[in-house]
Amino acid sequence: xxxxxxxxxxxxxxxxxxxxxxxxxxxxxxxxxxxxxxxxxxxxxxxxxxxxxxxxxxxxxxxxxxxxxxxxxxxxxxxxxxxxxxxxxxxxxxxxxxxxxxxxxxxxxxx
Amino acid sequence: xxxxxxxxxxxxxxxxxxxxxxxxxxxxxxxxxxxxxxxxxxxxxxxxxxxxxxxxxxxxxxxxxxxxxxxxxxxxxxxxxxxxxxxxxxxxxxxxxxxxxxxxxxxxxxx
Numbered sequence: 776x777x778x779x780x781x782x783x784x785x786x787x788x789x790x791x792x793x794x795x796x797x798x799x800x801x802x803x804x805x806x807x808x809x810x811x812x813x814x815x816x817x818x819x820x821x822x823x824x825x826x827x828x829x830x831x832x833x834x835x836x837x838x839x840x841x842x843x844x845x846x847x848x849x850x851x852x853x854x855x856x857x858x859x860x861x862x863x864x865x866x867x868x869x870x871x872x873x874x875x876x877x878x879x880x881x882x883x884x885x886x
Numbered sequence: 887x888x889x890x891x892x893x894x895x896x897x898x899x900x901x902x903x904x905x906x907x908x909x910x911x912x913x914x915x916x917x918x919x920x921x922x923x924x925x926x927x928x929x930x931x932x933x934x935x936x937x938x939x940x941x942x943x944x945x946x947x948x949x950x951x952x953x954x955x956x957x958x959x960x961x962x963x964x965x966x967x968x969x970x971x972x973x974x975x976x977x978x979x980x981x982x983x984x985x986x987x988x989x990x991x992x993x994x995x996x997x
Contacts, residue, residue: 878985
């Protein structure tokens, strides 16, 4: 469920902030994006994901992970690697990833 | 410009990941959100901001800062404090903030 606030544990944990600008047209993007969220959710150390995209094409997907090793494992996953390649070649005009260590958090999350 | 990939400097720097679920209706939200991005951009240590919201109400705004002090200064800004209070009372069904230290980044950003 990438359209909810992620139920992450107490910090510290890691966030991968993936920002992208889409090219025109779907060209297989939607189904792959859904599949990648499903697949990421099954990886060791996955803690949650949040995703949103504006109408003019800016997308932000933040995935949360228990460790840097968990992030490296997901980056190296064969099906994910293929999606990364297609993303760079077809789906994204621009993209940027930031790997960050979450040090504190607060707010109000209904379960 | 919150609808572009932020032109942040070399890490380390800080990210505030603000995730929210909106209540129904605008009730002054849109204009205040725009004003807060304008005001944040003028604060010391501000590095950039990216924002997106899905049609079903999940919003992700990531702002980037030079230091934890810069984040604390923005949190304590009087006009921002008023917006935070209204957000909790009126605009947000749920919200969550994560303060994270960006350790590395990569990608392709057109200027």
